[in-house]
Amino acid sequence: MKMSKMFVQTLREFPSDAEVVSHKMLARAGYIRKLTSGVYNYMPLMWRVLKKVEKIVREEMDKAGAQELLMPFVQPKELWEESGRWEVYGKELMRLRDRHDREMCLGPTHEEVITSIARDVIKSYKQMPVNLYQIQSKFRDEVRPRYGLLRGREFIMKDAYSFDTSEEGLDKEYQNMAEAYKRIFDRCGLDTKMVQSDSGAIGGSVSHEFMVITDTDAGENDVFYCNNCDYSANSNHAVSNLPEAVVDGKAYFAETKIVDTPKTHSIEELSEFLNIPSTLILKSLVYIVDKKPVIALIRADRAVEETKLMNAAGGNDIRIASSAEIAELMAEKGFNAEPGFIGPKGMEDITIIADETVKEMKNFVVGINETDKHLVGANLGKDIPHIEHFADIRLVERGDFCPQCGKPLFVTKGIEVGNIFKLGTKYSKPMNAVYLDENGKTHPYIMGCYGIGISRTAAAAVEAHHDEHGIKWPLSIAPYHVVIVPVNIKDELQMQIATKMYDELLKAGVEVVLDDRDERAGVKFKDADLIGFPYRITAGKTVNEGFVEYKIRETGEIEKVTPQDAVKHIIEAVANIK
């Protein structure tokens, strides 16, 4: 490819709406162009990267025994009603109507479609196990699309679905996919951690996420991990052992009584006023889960993890209640307490969920729905309403200990690029997707699903591989392997040597760009760094002595070598791509 012919426009500045590195770099280097909010054109350079990621994914999925198909982007409402997701999916599901007024949606995922295919085709246990996948655009109508390709509305995804006759079969395929995923991300030049995204304690569904570890702003999830054992989990699902703390207030409170606690709206104010550690305060927080209030009880030095609370409450949607909603709830129950004085008493008819650690608390302090008052020396069972529902709803924090081995947990940021999920019969049962066993009895399929964000993986690669000058693509997914830069295109010898190397590399199957533009060397070097070619060969003044400059983008290393050696190095490097 001649740079003068390349359909690319680099920008002088980062786009003003870009918040994270991959968005900034990909937009500025001409890889993507925004069409509308969260929807991007993949320009020729980007498309080359995406095709390479896809190729790696295809090769490894095929090698793992999965078969590729392609399902439609548009899906009928009826299938989504069968699974029950038409109602629960919410606004992320982009719904539309055709000319006959039939309701449809743009596929955000394809469990319903694949299950409908399976129930038509897989009639017997003899036809399983089978794993089917596709690579396709998906659409999710995110509330706030941002971060470029990392959280767009339209994106390219590989989604796979496995069908088995037993849990053991599913376990085996799950492991098979986990290994394939490790190879895929490794080949893409990405350092990933496979983290639990379910505590496993609740039983049922199990899932793992593959996270690219990055310290950039795009790291959206905290990943807690142990250096002593293999424990690692997303903050949504991480569990921990707590450091020791005073959880019995016996030394502070001789008796159970209501005390005045004027103007103690915050935990800090209350613990200071009573001169007690915050670990002796039981905090009551009001959330709205699926439009209904839920009270979460937790030790006051700790925070609630909202996803855990939502799961414990069996909901699909959660947010903290507004002060107006709290006031309304107070009024409804006949109280008039300001936030800071809320408590579980008198709230018996709404869902109350207490964190597991609350069980250990004794002689503690709790709100009683009366402004400027708290109950001190309180105990479960006796002084507050009976709590039926205990669950782990606590956010793991720095300083907590590994739930497996007790050593300190570490935390880092990660970007999710893939996930694997044991679905079991979640779709096959409601959709009545069944097969006949050896004895002619029907059973629903045991399913798994396995996703990889293709465009997300490419963006995560930029997050993980860049410097202030631009992208440093891993060789395996770079749009081109090497750029040859003649410093002065009017210099005959420079052009002659550059062109000769270009021809030789092309012939050897190397993806090479010749920067034949009549531009200053500085401009060409800047573009080369920004676009992120893994190698750069510069034909400048030293060609007179028989040398060119060979630069490795990743390390910044520069070597003076003969044109033959430069060509040889590149051919070898490309031949060694996994």
Ligand SMILES: [Zn+2]
């Ligand atoms: Zn551990």
